Amino acid sequence: MRINETFNQNLTTDYIPGSLNDDQGRDIGPTGNFVALVPRDFKYSIISPLRGSAGVTYFFTDKGFITGSLEYVGYSGMRARTKYSTVANENKDFNESSKIEIKDTYKSGINARVGGEYRAGLFRGRLGLAYLSDPYKDLNDGINRSKLLFSAGAGVRNDRFFADVSGTVSTFKSAYTPYVLNNAQDYSSVDISNRTFNVMLTVGTFF
Known part of the structure; x- marks a missing residue:
């Protein structure tokens, strides 16, 4: 089966006032505590067990x-493969690493x-x-x-x-x-x- 995945990441911080001050003693810490990152897309296929x-x-x-x-x-024998990346080596690394991880984790039953x-x-x-x-x-x-x-x-x-x-x-x-x-x-x-x-x-x- 083929999967199109979109995922989001967000970063939230809790700043303690007065932790960052300039030489005049003024607080120069961040005024916001939320950073939204650009959504990421990923496409891959999964081969289920024989x-x-x-x-x-x-x-x-x-x-x-x-x-x-x-x-x-x-x-x-399960596999996870992708051709999504424009860099061929990144696709190859994903395919090989997922193959090794599956073989190291699972066995036939x-x-x-x-x-x-x-x-x-x-x-x-x-x-x-x-x-x-x-x-x-x-x-x-x-x-x-x-x-x-x-x-x-x-x-x-x-x-x-x-x-x-x-x-x-x-x-x-x-x-x-x-x-x-x-x-x-x-x-x-x-x-x-x-x-x-x-x-x-x-x-x-x-x-």
């Missing part, structure tokens, strides 16, 4: 089905999903489980950022009407680092265990 998946589904006649899939995601649905007359029931691998190459803070997602749902369906309620629980770990120093032994990160729960209700009719 994905490949394979799956299998088994149907129990009209009683439901079980399905599973494996997905390969080449995070390290495998995601797995399995689920099933049971049908009994108008009733429908579903269960699912998904594992999303950690895309980061180095565990500098010792945290594995892979995710587990559990889902369950139930509903009714006939030829004219359907209603369904489903819930998803997502669990993963993250870290918060307020600052970073050259020596990792001189600072710490807060380990965070995240659990999110989403519920969705869907009601519809067929025409």
Whole structure:
């Protein structure tokens, strides 16, 4: 995808009166505290990770089905490129540095999903489980950022009407680092265990 980006920067200062005086003792400090800079434009393109998946589904006649899939995601193959600068070397430096940073940060991963649905007359029931691998190459803070997602749902369906309620629980770990120093032994990160729960209700009719 191609992105056209415009960004603005502003500088605000707090001047203490009397900090700058001339030889007569008169304050010659700045009279304004806001400096607006000219907006900057930047155009670049992003190549998303290569994905490949394979799956299998088994149907129990009209009683439901079980399905599973494996997905390969080449995070390290992402790219950010630009031709916006009129200086060829600046474009080349951006492209090369982004490539190196992506390769040093990300790795390829495998995601797995399995689920099933049971049908009994108008009733429908579903269960699912998904594992999303950690895309980061180095565990500098010792945290594995892979995710587990559990889902369950139930509903009714006939030829004219359907209603369904489903819930998803997502669990993963993250870290918060307020600052970073050259020596990792001189600072710490807060380990965070995240659990999110989403519920969705869907009601519809067929025409």
